[in-house]
Amino acid sequence: MSPTSRSITNATKGFIMTTGTVKWFNSTKGFGFIEPDNGGADAFVHISAVERAGMREIVExxxxxxxxxxxxKSGKMSACNLQAA
Incomplete structure (x- = not known):
């Protein structure tokens, strides 16, 4: 992991918080992708995760x-618990 990337453990859930940059998001289609700062596969993000985070939108x-x-259902990974970084 590079010194500029950040991952922290959420002590209450045991999940790892990752930081990244919105690669693109199409509000009409309701989904997009986040490019993680530490490399690896882009994270799918659905509009429902954006809304649950209390955000109106996310932008490139x-x-x-x-x-x-x-x-x-699908077994696929997606971003959740979004927070502005």
Missing amino acids: GQKLSYELERDN
């Missing part, structure tokens, strides 16, 4: 911290 280039959760 915006820095966020987030956790990853696995969808029970």
